[in-house]
Amino acid sequence: MFPSYGGVTDNGQHHWHDVSRRSLLKAGSAVAGAAGINAVAQTELAYAGSDDQPTTVTIKRDEYGVPHIYARDADSRAPVFYGFGYATAKDRLYQLELYKRYYRGTVAEVIGSGDGDDDWIQFDKEARRNTAGEPSLDEQAEKQMTADQRQILQAFTDGINRYIRSVRNSDDRDFHKGFHENDFEPEEFSFSDAAGMFVATMSYFSGTQLETLGAALVDALEEETGSRERAMELFRDCNWGDDPGAPTSTVQPEVGYQPPYVEANSVSESAPTYESRGTTGELNDSTNKVTGGLTTTPANARTVHETEMGRIQTLASGLDSLGLAMKYGSNALAVQGDITESGDALLFGGPQMGFNTPSVMYEAGLHGPDFDVTGSTVAGYPFIMFGHNQNGAFTSTAGLDNSIQTFVESITTTEDGPDTYTFQGEEYEIETEEQTIAVKDGDDVTYTERFTRHGVITTWDPENDQAIAQTRAYAGKHMRCLRAYLESQFAGDVEEFKEAAQQCDYSLNFFWAGKSGDIGYFHLGRYPDAESVDWDTRLPADGTKYELTDDDYLRAADGDVPYAINPEPGYTANWNNKPAPDWNSGDLSYFWSTHHRVQRIINLVEHSLEETGTIDYERLKEIIYDISFADRRALRYKPHLLSALDDADLDETEQQAKAALESWENYRQGDGEDFTGKYTAGFTIWDATFPKLIDEVFRDEFGHAYDLAKNFLNYRYGQGTLMRVLHRDEAALEPNAEYVDGDPDDELVAAFRSAVSELSETYDGDPSSWRMDARIADLNNMALFGMPIGVSDAGDMPWVDRGTENHIVRLSDDPKAENVLPPGNDGYVAPDGTTGKHYDDQLQLFIDFEYKQLLFADEDVDAATESTQELTRQPDGAPADAPDNRSDDGTPDDTTDSTPGFTALTGAGAVLGSALVWLRRQTDED
Numbered sequence: 001m002f003p004s005y006g007g008v009t010d011n012g013q014h015h016w017h018d019v020s021r022r023s024l025l026k027a028g029s030a031v032a033g034a035a036g037i038n039a040v041a042q043t044e045l046a047y048a049g050s051d052d053q054p055t056t057v058t059i060k061r062d063e064y065g066v067p068h069i070y071a072r073d074a075d076s077r078a079p080v081f082y083g084f085g086y087a088t089a090k091d092r093l094y095q096l097e098l099y100k101r102y103y104r105g106t107v108a109e110v111i112g113s114g115d116g117d118d119d120w121i122q123f124d125k126e127a128r129r130n131t132a133g134e135p136s137l138d139e140q141a142e143k144q145m146t147a148d149q150r151q152i153l154q155a156f157t158d159g160i161n162r163y164i165r166s167v168r169n170s171d172d173r174d175f176h177k178g179f180h181e182n183d184f185e186p187e188e189f190s191f192s193d194a195a196g197m198f199v200a201t202m203s204y205f206s207g208t209q210l211e212t213l214g215a216a217l218v219d220a221l222e223e224e225t226g227s228r229e230r231a232m233e234l235f236r237d238c239n240w241g242d243d244p245g246a247p248t249s250t251v252q253p254e255v256g257y258q259p260p261y262v263e264a265n266s267v268s269e270s271a272p273t274y275e276s277r278g279t280t281g282e283l284n285d286s287t288n289k290v291t292g293g294l295t296t297t298p299a300n301a302r303t304v305h306e307t308e309m310g311r312i313q314t315l316a317s318g319l320d321s322l323g324l325a326m327k328y329g330s331n332a333l334a335v336q337g338d339i340t341e342s343g344d345a346l347l348f349g350g351p352q353m354g355f356n357t358p359s360v361m362y363e364a365g366l367h368g369p370d371f372d373v374t375g376s377t378v379a380g381y382p383f384i385m386f387g388h389n390q391n392g393a394f395t396s397t398a399g400l401d402n403s404i405q406t407f408v409e410s411i412t413t414t415e416d417g418p419d420t421y422t423f424q425g426e427e428y429e430i431e432t433e434e435q436t437i438a439v440k441d442g443d444d445v446t447y448t449e450r451f452t453r454h455g456v457i458t459t460w461d462p463e464n465d466q467a468i469a470q471t472r473a474y475a476g477k478h479m480r481c482l483r484a485y486l487e488s489q490f491a492g493d494v495e496e497f498k499e500a501a502q503q504c505d506y507s508l509n510f511f512w513a514g515k516s517g518d519i520g521y522f523h524l525g526r527y528p529d530a531e532s533v534d535w536d537t538r539l540p541a542d543g544t545k546y547e548l549t550d551d552d553y554l555r556a557a558d559g560d561v562p563y564a565i566n567p568e569p570g571y572t573a574n575w576n577n578k579p580a581p582d583w584n585s586g587d588l589s590y591f592w593s594t595h596h597r598v599q600r601i602i603n604l605v606e607h608s609l610e611e612t613g614t615i616d617y618e619r620l621k622e623i624i625y626d627i628s629f630a631d632r633r634a635l636r637y638k639p640h641l642l643s644a645l646d647d648a649d650l651d652e653t654e655q656q657a658k659a660a661l662e663s664w665e666n667y668r669q670g671d672g673e674d675f676t677g678k679y680t681a682g683f684t685i686w687d688a689t690f691p692k693l694i695d696e697v698f699r700d701e702f703g704h705a706y707d708l709a710k711n712f713l714n715y716r717y718g719q720g721t722l723m724r725v726l727h728r729d730e731a732a733l734e735p736n737a738e739y740v741d742g743d744p745d746d747e748l749v750a751a752f753r754s755a756v757s758e759l760s761e762t763y764d765g766d767p768s769s770w771r772m773d774a775r776i777a778d779l780n781n782m783a784l785f786g787m788p789i790g791v792s793d794a795g796d797m798p799w800v801d802r803g804t805e806n807h808i809v810r811l812s813d814d815p816k817a818e819n820v821l822p823p824g825n826d827g828y829v830a831p832d833g834t835t836g837k838h839y840d841d842q843l844q845l846f847i848d849f850e851y852k853q854l855l856f857a858d859e860d861v862d863a864a865t866e867s868t869q870e871l872t873r874q875p876d877g878a879p880a881d882a883p884d885n886r887s888d889d890g891t892p893d894d895t896t897d898s899t900p901g902f903t904a905l906t907g908a909g910a911v912l913g914s915a916l917v918w919l920r921r922q923t924d925e926d
Helices: 021-033 078-104 120-129 137-144 147-168 177-181 191-206 211-225 228-238 301-315 478-488 494-501 598-612 617-629 632-646 652-663 681-713 720-726 745-762 843-847 858-864 908-925
Strands: 041-044 055-061 067-070 329-335 346-352 361-367 372-378 386-389 392-398 404-412 420-423 426-429 431-437 445-452 455-461 466-472 508-514 519-523 526-528 553-555 563-565 571-574 776-778 796-798 806-810 816-820 867-873 903-906
Touching (some): 067 078, 078 120, 078 147, 078 191, 078 361, 078 867, 120 301, 120 431, 120 445, 137 147, 137 478, 147 191, 147 478, 191 478, 211 228, 211 301, 211 404, 211 681, 301 455, 329 519, 329 598, 329 617, 346 386, 346 392, 346 508, 372 816, 386 806, 386 816, 392 494, 392 806, 404 455, 445 466, 478 508, 494 508, 494 519, 494 563, 519 571, 571 598, 598 632, 617 806, 632 720, 632 745, 652 745, 681 720
Parallel strands (some): 067 361
Antiparallel strands (some): 041 903, 055 067, 329 392, 329 571, 361 372, 372 386, 386 392, 392 508, 404 420, 404 466, 420 426, 431 445, 455 466, 508 519, 776 796, 806 816
16 A cells, blocks of 8 residues: 555555545435544645645647647656546546456456357456466555656556546536446546556566467377377477577577568569678677476366467457467667668667557657656556657567466365365465456356466366466566656666666567667566576476476576667667577567568668668658568568479469469558558469468378467468478578478479469459458457457558557657557547547558657647646645636536545545535536
């Protein structure tokens, strides 16, 4: 509990100002009876001015509805975040409410039990399991954050609550339609609720493991081959540990095959040079050693894996298959000033979190007494994740590294006594905790959460006397990660950014491009040190023998994890790839291989440097465009296929299909307006051919285990094993099997012929008319992490492999920054379904690859301001609010509030006083 912040006790009980005006008149006897419960207490809000002067927070909204929050005269940073919380709630309260309930596991309480894919009871169970057994976020914040940082988060929380109260006291604005459709009103947020919005979603990005998939594959391969040794050899072709030829974000490899640059509209090739350029800074290319050691697979390994993936699928939206429990990423590029046309550092970021209505992300500008920062963040986060301050630009991507270790527990269950598990020859009691889920349309559901020394039990399998438990590297350390983001947005240079970023224990990558021209890349998190563990971390560990302690981790905070400041190439690129040459693949990074999608960004940069010697601002936009559409499979393998077809005896239809393939420019674009309509015949033929190529090469060797293996072999981030098979003489790793007999061209031709045969039965006419429908992205309400964050949609758009938003920044004496965030920044929907003009006003910009100015300077914000609102908090009385002139929809924006300002009375006297204020208002209105 934080008694100095006011608002909510540590057990979640709300103080008097949580009572809505709609319920005050029903509380008459309760108010009278409460007078003797507690003495009236005063609680000073975190952002109180030391001189007891009112602090005015001004919110200016620009032509895209983006709020810019100002508190230049404040004596701390907190008042700006008070306004930030208010503005975020005004635009996205329903979304925040669902994120809050995601963390709490209370979605079924307001939406109901659901069914099918929308089983909200099961969703609540899995959401709670994400942080089960951990200290409360209040406790974590007390230990892991400074008082100033906690003040900022509390101020953000208070701003959200201010908006909630303003709606309750307003006749001109009502709560979002989602509240009305589900027949409930929002409760006020606590400190831990605001922190929980961050934890629930960010732990999702670090909270997936594929060790059980690996175990299922090893088990199937052992059955297929009759040999555990042979099974592990084939498994290593799927999840190899370390590929020395894989591209990284620090130092590019000197060994192995280096995929050439290929123009999207030609087959011309040139190899990247990877020259040393610019000023070289600090490099930490530490190693976590190649994976090895003892291996363990659970009984019924495939069933266990399907159970684990089904559990994760409950929380995740849009999964490709049961075997692939993740579908996210992000890309980034930072270029050192020494090699740019202007001499200034450049940065772009594209966080990939899917496309929804409203967007998962939210834009704002924050302007305080000693800082300015502008950009985007996940809605509900109390900081800017992607943008810039006056000193540098920053962005981040998912690290996809080994944050979770699963343990196979040996359990004993009894009817009368406690259940136990075995560890190093001793029996220990399985700890239990009863949980109850309130269900709107049914009875409460009670279930049991179980724990061992390894962590929460995720799969309970008493029939096989086993359970699966998880040790999460970031468990109980969530506020360190929030702190890292909070402080990194204020960084003055790359060293300050590094110091802030490395506090983070989630698996992430942070990027910086400073006004001084410096750039920085920082891989973050805590990972098992292979020197300290005796098992193969690609597979579950034997819980009867092993555990992970704090001493067994490599930590970014200790400098044990790779990073680079001004790396030798003069730039750092990332698309969720390998951080450094000797860094081993983690659970979700088995595709850290010679063929990885980041290579396209690297090749585009290298080609530009080869042609002109520099990179410029507009070139970053061209790279974003290219990687959104370029089919990286075709860039790698189409030339080889065409070469093989030159020597093949093709019939007339196959010749026509080959011609269509040759004329295709390797872009996945529809021919209609806004890239919709139909894909070209060349792409249609290629898209049918490539999966058959994977089948031709690998199916026979893997046998009945192939359906599990192809999750590794044909993952869309890259096909490293195929690259090693087709370029065996040049690859850094040798495959462990002869997947092709003789010339691999035979498999290429066979795959093409099979695809052409099937397509000829699907389409009429000659191959030039074979055109599949362009893929469309539906801007629905289901966010990536399984939350229904809205009630209506903004339509649809062509599918592109692109960030949920994009930002491009050049910092200098003449700075330039642009971004785009579809469909729009305002997610509010009135009860009658009405939306504002900023609900979808960035959608066409995004489709057209156009950008708007990312406003920063005061004069630019003032020039673009369409409305202004002031929130004035008085030292010891009701607020003196100055409402803005009109809101976006033309109605007055009521910001009046019956709560005290810098000092808050709690207890019965405050409840009674609030009731009297409300009654007086009612009399005046009548």
